[in-house]
Amino acid sequence: MRFLRTSIFFLALLVSIMGCDKTKSSEHQFTTWSSYLGDIGRSHYSTLSQITKTNAKELKVAWTYEAPDWGQMQMNPIVIDSMLFGVTAALRAFALNAATGEELWRFGDSLQVWHSTSRGVSYWQNGNDKRILFTRGPDLYALDAMTGELISSFGNAGKIDMRSGLPERDRDKFVISNTPGTVYKDLIVMPLRLSEGVDAAQGDIMAFNVVTGALEWAFHTIPYPGEEGYGTWEDKNAYQNELVGAANNWAGMAVDEEMEIIYIPTGSAAPDFYGGMRKGSNLFSDCLLALDANTGERIWHFQLTHHDIWDRDPPAPPNLLTVERNGNKIPAVAQVTKQGYVYVFDRRTGEPLFDIQEKPVPASQLKGEEAWPTQPFPVAPKPFARQSIDITENDVSPYAENKEELGGVLKMVDKRIYAPPSIDPVLLLPGYDGAAEWGGAAADPKDGIIYINSNEMPWIMQMEEVDEKSKATSLGEKIYSDNCVICHKADRSGIALSGFPSLIGLKASKNREEVALQINQGKGMMTGFPDISGNEMEALLNFLFDENDKDEIETEETTTYPLPYKHKGYNKFFDSNGNPGITPPWGTLHAINLNTGEYVWSIPLGDTPNLGEQGKGTGTENYGGPVVTENGLLFIGATKDGYFRVFDKHTGTLLWEYELPAAAFATPALYEVNGKQYIAIACGGEKLGTAKGNEIVAFALE
DSSP states (O other), X not given: OHHHHHHHHHHHHHHHHTTOOOXXXXXXXXXXXXXXXXXXXXXXXXXOOXXXXXXXXXXXXXXXXXXXXXXXXXXXXXXXTTEEEEEOTTOOEEEXXXXXXXXXXXXXXXXXXXXXXXXXXXXXXETTEEEEEEXXXXXXXXXXXXXXXXXXXXXXXXXXXXXXXXXXXXXXXXXXXXXXXXXXXXXXXXXXXXXXXXXXXXXXXXXXXXXXXXXXXXXXXXXXXXXXXXXXXXXXXXXXXXXXEEOOOOSOOEEETTTTEEEEEOOOEESSSOOTTSOSOOTTTTEEEEEETTTOOEEEEEESSSSOSSOOOOOSOOXXXXXXXXXXXXXEEEEEOTTSOEEEEEXXXXXXXXXXXXXXXXXXXXXXXXXXXXXXXXXXSOOSSOOGGGOOGGGBOTTOSOHHHHHHHHHHSBOOTTOOOOSSOEEESSOTTOSSOTTOEEEETTTTEEEEEEEOOOEEXXXXXXXXXXXXXXXXXXXXXXHTHHHHOTTSOOBGGGTBOOOTTGGGTOOHHXXXXXXXXXXTTXXXXXXXXXXXXXXXXXXXXXXXXXXXXXXXXXXXXXXXXXXXXXXXXBXXXXXBSBOSOSXXXXXXXXXXXXXXXXXXXXXXXXXXXXXXXXOOOBOSOOEEETTSEEEEOOBTTOEEEEEETTTOOEEEEEEOSSOOOSOOEEEEETTEEEEEEEEEEOGGGOOEEEEEEEEEEO
16 A cells, blocks of 8 residues: 555656646636635635726725624634635634625534634535534534534534544643644644643644544654654653653645645744753754645655754745746745745655755853754745844834934844854844744745745843742742743733733732633633643632732742743833834835745835834734735735735735724635625734724725
8 A cells, every 4th residue: 555655646746747737726726715825735825806906996895794702813714605714712613694794603602712813714525514623722623514513423522622632641731723724635634732831742743534533643743763753852752751842733734635745834842942851953843744645654854943942933834836947847835934034845855946055053052952053044035034143233223212222232132043042132033923924925826926924023032040949939929930930020010012911910800710711721822721720720820819828838949940941031122112123124025936036026014103104114013914816916914003905916016005993913815706706804903912803804896
């Protein structure tokens, strides 16, 4: 059977080399929006042509849908025939009439509310059996697409716990999925979001049967003895080390259905920022994996970051497209990264289509840490975001009121590329969220051009030594110190400008039950801590609510965090007015020709309203991706300023913009119903300090 599969693979390779590659990226595939980001190749692309460069300025609101929940809706809707499917901010699945916005059904009202983020749902069909698959917490649900009712024959009365495919020791750990699963035949391959600390579960890639819910195959991203990559971990027990985990796919994946290959970007191994207990290059973390979609067997891989101690996990699914070299059409896969690099490979073999150079990078000075001595740099295309090494003390924002202070910081911080985490501050640019982020790139699958929106928000990365003995006066303070300080600071004041709220005076706005639920489940950027329960939860709540009393468990001097260093927190390099501390642009949009590696155009994306007229054209932080059309349009929301825009994809010229009811940190969906073309986008706001929203807005020509 293995010989037969191999023969079929090389037959497909031969056919493609001869110029007769008949992949399923056929023309009809790009007239619907039945899969996350438009199609299974994650192209964000459409051949619908009713909206043109000439009439785009005539777009009007066709309908709106007000969801029952307010806050971040990062989801990209999908459309099947005349039904639009998605999830609300509290993870209630719904179906709408795609032409009117009328709600047809909603699932989840009777279940526990989950305040997390979700980027949408998946769809599978076999004849009249039509299913919507989506997640709440660790559970994957299967619903009847027509009615929203649970399909009782799937798993346990309509759902499975995705942790069921993980090692036994990980089945009580934090596991959710922000990104829709990838459906291939009767399989759904699930992205997993895990903790990024010493409590992280293993990041196995798992395929479940869509009909039954049974686990069909799994790929170990932290290899077991005898498996490929096992020797890249100095600790030969890394696969069962309680302090090591993750290397998970969380951003989604793409499939070449003809070649039957699934392309999966994996994230960093955990814990982030200090890898003294996981020395080595750490395969298969931070890789682009090409697996047999039927069996999960590895075909090829490329590691994008060795021994990641910067949290440089690939942030988005790869794009499948065709590029031309020397007159030959080559099926390619392109992966954008947080670093602002684009890696391009022949998707059949993994051969890089632009040279990649392994270059020396700085060594770590932290005791016990061994940064990998080299990292891979693509020769082309050039980075689509500025790098830390490009910044000097003269690059302070011209709009800042505290220029001298900011210049002093830029003069003293370590600005080397891949400067390792240190007890001294390091300028991380692109920042933790990246240049590219989870919105990813759009790609014209035929002409080899990708379109990518990018952030240029610097962050300050810094570590601190961990005291050998806990100084906490209570159990609650110790648990807070071990788990919460990195984001909310020792004094509980938070890092508001980076999106981490103050916890001072918490009892005035929350009750204990709400806070306990959020600690267990997580919310937004915050991962959940399901292992905090019982007396530990009570003690932590007492500390957070300032209700310590005589009965609270007092701690003796005990060992605290199990690593010698801790990350000091996610601090953006802002000026005193909350704007980026470096010169603009702070958000950009690019068209890159992957046939040549050259840029077609680059422009700032978005404005900074609090700067008035000076803020025009500065660019702004943006989350969510673009959609491009065959006839020359690029649609994008994503920006902090809350606008929806249409650009000429050939020139970058702005054709139309509309102020949304709330910022849309999401990718739109382009579709047609009864001969009329619509584009719909979720407007949830909340991220980056923007106002909350609860609407999906669809636009069309009158």
